[in-house]
Amino acid sequence: MCFSIRNKVISLTIFFFSIFNVSAYADTLSDIKASGKVTIGVANEVPYGYTTSDGKPAGEAPSIAVHLLNEMGVTDVEVVVTEFGSLIPGLRAGRFDVIAAGMYVTPQRCRQVLFSNPTYSIGEGFLVKNGNPESLNGYGDIQEKDVKLGVMSGAVEYGYAREFGIDMSKVVTLPDYPSGVAALKSGRIDALAGTSLTMATLASKDSNVELAQPFDALIIKGESVKGYGAFGFRPGDETLRDAFNAKLDGFIGSDSHLAMVEPYGFGKHTLPKGMTAAKLCQ
Structure with a gap:
């Protein structure tokens, strides 16, 4: 009996810890709106996501991210540069709030992070x-x-x-x-x-x-095989991911979007054409 009770206590402890761990970042959207500050992760890969010589975000993904975040009232966007293979671990560890590196959506990655709907497709x-x-x-x-x-x-x-x-x-x-x-x-x-x-x-x-x-x-x-690039978010940050998707829905393919990404080599020929993260994660 004592062994059974102890197991139940341990199970409940693990359960509540898991709930806390997932919910620790559940208010990221509220937090960044309140502070007006957010951190994005890039891999210094031209033309997807990198920083200029003066440390400002540049590339397809950071340009879109800054635009969407500004529309959400978040104007202070900091950039963390890391190796591509460290982006997901860095996001999950809280080093930054959004992966803005043009990362391909794959089923394996979907088991580790949340993805927005894609912003481009390329071979x-x-x-x-x-x-x-x-x-x-x-x-x-x-x-x-x-x-x-x-x-x-x-x-x-x-x-x-x-x-x-x-x-x-x-x-x-x-x-x-x-x-x-x-x-x-x-x-x-x-x-x-x-x-x-x-x-x-x-x-x-x-x-x-x-x-x-x-x-x-x-x-x-x-x-x-074609790759579809999107923004990455921590598990539990569905509200932030959904806010991005809502903004992307009316922006991707618009004249403003195309004018923004064409200097980086993107355009109508790289539009995701209705592809969603849900389909890519299957």
């Missing part, structure tokens, strides 16, 4: 040395040749390579894209994988590398 690409000496124009080429593919830590490309069937000994994980470009130029890798937009942006900044063209559309399990 994949490779960055290669000038002239594409190994003729790497898709994941199939990596699978067939004796080459190395670089992927950013925490990014979806690692999973794409695995699901495509590439021998994972060919995949080199790197902390960020600048490290990836350096690895490519030094010969440590033969191609760097990422979204076509990111790879094109990197190519425009370094005359020694280029975007692999043409690029074979990535097909996994018979389906064309």
